[in-house]
Amino acid sequence: MQRYPAYDPPEYLDWSADPGELRAYDERVRADAERAAVIAALGEAELLALYAGLLRNRLHDVMLKRWVRGGVLAKAWLGTGEEATTIGPVHALRRGGAAHDVVAPMIRNAGACPAMGMPLVDLFRGVLATADSPNGGRDGHLGSLRHGVVAPISHLGDMVPVAAGVALSFQQNGVDRVALTWVGDGTTKSGAFHEGLNFAAVRRLPLVCILQNNQVALGTRLDQHGAGPFAAWPRMYGVAGAAFDGNHVLDAYAATRLAAERARAGEGVTLLLAETFRMGGHATHDEREARATFPAELFACWGRRDPIGLYEAWLQQEGVPAASLQEIEARVTAEVEVAAEEALRGREHRLPEPASAAQRVYATLFPGSTR
Numbered sequence: 001m002q003r004y005p006a007y008d009p010p011e012y013l014d015w016s017a018d019p020g021e022l023r024a025y026d027e028r029v030r031a032d033a034e035r036a037a038v039i040a041a042l043g044e045a046e047l048l049a050l051y052a053g054l055l056r057n058r059l060h061d062v063m064l065k066r067w068v069r070g071g072v073l074a075k076a077w078l079g080t081g082e083e084a085t086t087i088g089p090v091h092a093l094r095r096g097g098a099a100h101d102v103v104a105p106m107i108r109n110a111g112a113c114p115a116m117g118m119p120l121v122d123l124f125r126g127v128l129a130t131a132d133s134p135n136g137g138r139d140g141h142l143g144s145l146r147h148g149v150v151a152p153i154s155h156l157g158d159m160v161p162v163a164a165g166v167a168l169s170f171q172q173n174g175v176d177r178v179a180l181t182w183v184g185d186g187t188t189k190s191g192a193f194h195e196g197l198n199f200a201a202v203r204r205l206p207l208v209c210i211l212q213n214n215q216v217a218l219g220t221r222l223d224q225h226g227a228g229p230f231a232a233w234p235r236m237y238g239v240a241g242a243a244f245d246g247n248h249v250l251d252a253y254a255a256t257r258l259a260a261e262r263a264r265a266g267e268g269v270t271l272l273l274a275e276t277f278r279m280g281g282h283a284t285h286d287e288r289e290a291r292a293t294f295p296a297e298l299f300a301c302w303g304r305r306d307p308i309g310l311y312e313a314w315l316q317q318e319g320v321p322a323a324s325l326q327e328i329e330a331r332v333t334a335e336v337e338v339a340a341e342e343a344l345r346g347r348e349h350r351l352p353e354p355a356s357a358a359q360r361v362y363a364t365l366f367p368g369s370t371r
Helices: 021-032 033-040 042-070 083-091 120-128 157-174 191-203 230-237 247-264 286-291 296-302 308-318 322-349 354-358
Strands: 103-104 179-184 207-213 240-245 270-275
Touching: 021 033, 021 207, 021 230, 021 247, 033 247, 042 083, 042 120, 042 207, 042 247, 042 286, 042 308, 042 322, 083 179, 083 207, 083 308, 103 157, 157 179, 157 191, 157 207, 157 247, 191 207, 207 230, 207 247, 230 240, 230 270, 230 322, 240 247, 247 270, 247 308
Parallel strands: 103 179, 179 207, 207 270, 240 270
Antiparallel strands: none
């Protein structure tokens, strides 16, 4: 894929597939028999859809960074380097039809929104706070229940009890649907995470929770806020557990597909541990701090494991022509550019009316409702 010197992490600029990393990537595809069977069942169209999803996620973040550098935005929260932890799991769910599954992403999982069918332009409208954004211009936490996306809550951890409530509704109504949410390694220290996961575990709800360990909470390293291994946590909560490579979109896909199948079979919650790394700051304003928090060698190590670059190299190794991948990239790039331009036009003519600040704040009864 094309690299962007002004916006990409420096480790990505002259990227080429390290032979050892590519070999390990390929070995991971076949390392677990159950996951290998799930991956083997994917057709070429599905494999290329995963590639397009990764690109869309990365290019969305590149656009936000362009806007920050150009003064359009003050700052942005990005998921650069963590795209596979978002895109693989979402593609493993049911994303269409009346019985679609539901996701509750964190802001760093913005790629989940278009992967669930939300128009990309709505994501850009949301960060620009225009009146035509999904939330009427309130903030950058976006969702669309019609598309199965619950808007994030800025208090991290609170989405776990919300997702548990969604899963409870599926269970009570006897519908074959699954709820999925993500939490960061730092989020696991919140009371809401514990209460929501414990409730879901006791009720055996159809919930998949992905613990997205990107090694840092804001600016606090994992070794500073956690003493025990995350691998022990599923047993502690009495739920099924598994780990996947958070930079390996196929491993993420397969692990989530198996967890979702367990949930549909009435076997309850799965807590998935994704090991990945944030290739930047908590947001665009503190990238220098991020570089001071970790040694350069760690950025270099994870830089060699770019989830898009490795998947692209693996696809070509499997016989997908480079021209086909370039065609997909050109299409997705144009899609992102068009959506961004449309959203920017809204800044001139579609700013929220001041009176709208009091609207959609409180729950109201529908006409004729008695409860």
